Amino acid sequence: xxxxxxxxxxxxxxxxxxxxxxxxxxxxxxxxxxxxxxxxxxxxxxxxxxxxxxxxxxxxxxxxxxxxxxxxxxxxxxxxxxxxxxxxxxxxxxxxxxxxxxxxxxxxxxxxxxxxxxxxxxxxxxxxxxxxxxxxxxxxxxxxxxxxxxxxxxxxxxxxxxxxxxxxxxxxxxxxxxxxxxxxxxxxxxxxxxxxxxxxxxxxxxxxxxxxxxxxxxxxxxxxxxxxxxxxxxxxxxxxxxxxxxxxxxxxxxxxxxxxxxxxxxxxxxxxxxxxxxxxxxxxxxxxxxxxxxxxxxxxxxxxxxxxxxxxxxxxxxxxxxxxxxxxxxxxxxxxxxxxxxxxxxxxxxxxxxxxxxxxxxxxxxxxxxxxxxxxxxxxxxxxxxxxxxxxxxxxxxxxxxxxxxxxxxxxxxxxxxxxxxxxxxxxxxxxxxxxxxxxxxxxxxxxxxxxxxxxxxxxxxxxxxxxxxxxxxxxxxxxxxxxxxxxxxxxxx
Ligand code: FES
Ligand SMILES: [Fe+2]
Numbered sequence: 001x002x003x004x005x006x007x008x009x010x011x012x013x014x015x016x017x018x019x020x021x022x023x024x025x026x027x028x029x030x031x032x033x034x035x036x037x038x039x040x041x042x043x044x045x046x047x048x049x050x051x052x053x054x055x056x057x058x059x060x061x062x063x064x065x066x067x068x069x070x071x072x073x074x075x076x077x078x079x080x081x082x083x084x085x086x087x088x089x090x091x092x093x094x095x096x097x098x099x100x101x102x103x104x105x106x107x108x109x110x111x112x113x114x115x116x117x118x119x120x121x122x123x124x125x126x127x128x129x130x131x132x133x134x135x136x137x138x139x140x141x142x143x144x145x146x147x148x149x150x151x152x153x154x155x156x157x158x159x160x161x162x163x164x165x166x167x168x169x170x171x172x173x174x175x176x177x178x179x180x181x182x183x184x185x186x187x188x189x190x191x192x193x194x195x196x197x198x199x200x201x202x203x204x205x206x207x208x209x210x211x212x213x214x215x216x217x218x219x220x221x222x223x224x225x226x227x228x229x230x231x232x233x234x235x236x237x238x239x240x241x242x243x244x245x246x247x248x249x250x251x252x253x254x255x256x257x258x259x260x261x262x263x264x265x266x267x268x269x270x271x272x273x274x275x276x277x278x279x280x281x282x283x284x285x286x287x288x289x290x291x292x293x294x295x296x297x298x299x300x301x302x303x304x305x306x307x308x309x310x311x312x313x314x315x316x317x318x319x320x321x322x323x324x325x326x327x328x329x330x331x332x333x334x335x336x337x338x339x340x341x342x343x344x345x346x347x348x349x350x351x352x353x354x355x356x357x358x359x360x361x362x363x364x365x366x367x368x369x370x371x372x373x374x375x376x377x378x379x380x381x382x383x384x385x386x387x388x389x390x391x392x393x394x395x396x397x398x399x400x401x402x403x404x405x406x407x408x409x410x411x412x413x414x415x416x417x418x419x420x421x422x423x424x425x426x427x428x429x430x431x432x433x434x435x436x437x438x439x440x441x442x443x444x445x446x447x448x449x450x451x452x453x454x455x456x457x458x459x460x461x462x463x464x465x466x467x468x469x470x471x472x473x474x475x476x477x478x479x480x481x482x483x484x485x486x487x488x489x490x491x492x493x494x
Contacts, residue, residue, distance in 0.1 A: 097485035119145025124238035126382035161239035163226035197225035234266035270414035279433035283449035295475030325483025326379035363388035390427035
């Protein structure tokens with residue numbers, strides 16, 4: 001059930017602070033947990049079903065993509081079901097990105113092209129952490145863009161990502177957010193798939209009393225769930241609808257600078273999932289990415305960050321990007337709650353505020369270097385957050401031009417002691433739909449959609465720090481937003 005926190009709609013239970021193993025089998029019971037006739041070998045002809053080997057299944061997947069086109073189109077030659085070329089409703093002035101037309105946040109045609117070229121394109125989208133699926137048969141449901149997928153650990157221990165769309169008539173097969181299953185059973189006519197996505201049972205395939213049934217030539221091997229390309233790095237799972245052969249290795253996709261910051265948090269230690277938050281924001285998904293690429297706002301909007309010195313313009317900071325500009329990282333370090341030349345200019349600085357429980361801001365250093373805030377945006381759908389000792393992935397799930405869901409997964413490391421886990425959870429109070437800091441972002445993003453959505457002829461002014469898209473050693477800049485849109489324009493052919 002949806003409920004409201006502030007003005008942000010939160011879907012489902014807010015469950016921060018509970019370990020993932022206790023989530024399984026919560027919520028609506030999955031049809032996968034009760035064996036239907038397709039899986040029990042009586043009404044189905046499962047025994048007769050040819051098993052599809054990994055290779056065969058990959059070949060099947062490559063043949064059948066959502067867009068109906070050969071996947072893995074290169075950036076220079078995007079092909080889309082929306083059609084190539086300029087979109088009539090969008091006019092982007094000049095070649096730069098210091099002006100961003102408001103129509104890209106509202107236009108349905110743009111949105112469909114994004115699904116096709118960005119979320120359906122040759123990029124690695126984040127789908128989860130391996131720690132969420134420790135055992136064979138564990139699954140989670142999630143989305144790439146707005147397409148539902150299932151992430152499942154097979155009997156062989158491998159994690160696969162399958163389109164959550166029945167090969168029969170398109171029904172979503174798995175409904176639980178987390179589950180533990182032996183096989184995947186569609187709720188409609190109970191077609192049954194194994195953990196690799198191969199179709200292994202069709203009820204009444206041979207008919208009943210010699211009547212009806214599927215045609216003799218019907219081949220189970222032709223009707224598996226679409227299997228996506230998958231890659232993992234230090235416990236983080238990515239997938240793509242593009243063919244594996246068309247995708248760069250993840251390390252190449254990120255580049256050395258982004259990889260350095262990614263590996264700082266995901267350093268190979270086993271992760272421990274601490275909890276989840278989900279929120280629905282009534283705004284275009286790109287506004288969330290912009291927000292995390294925008295250090296300018298962080299110094300001004302957030303009373304909490306500014307007052308308690310967690311992120312402020314007078315502190316040593318930097319913005320770094322990969323050569324394409326699609327990924328970025330904002331880096332800063334904690335300062336003090338003191339009045340100085342900079343804080344005197346900040347309305348949001350409150351010298352007289354103090355925390356009732358100062359333990360909220362008692363971080364300990366756990367990585368090399370002085371940086372205490374590292375916010376990384378990884379094209380096309382992932383934010384990796386380190387704010388003091390609270391660590392989280394935030395996954396963007398699009399829901400049309402004017403709405404997205406943000407899925408937060410908080411984590412620590414298996415070797416954390418109890419005190420560290422408690423510290424991470426305490427600091428997580430800054431985050432999420434009602435967090436002391438993040439509540440400001442989702443509200444202001446909503447206000448952005450409300451304002452710009454009504455004025456499609458307008459354009460955003462993105463000129464702070466100049467017009468270029470280079471790295472900076474300060475946070476008084478919108479360079480990472482300009483860089484993001486430079487890449488976006490190429491991919492979208494705008
Ligand atoms: S739609 Fe899935 S079994 Fe019919
Ligand atoms: Fe913010």
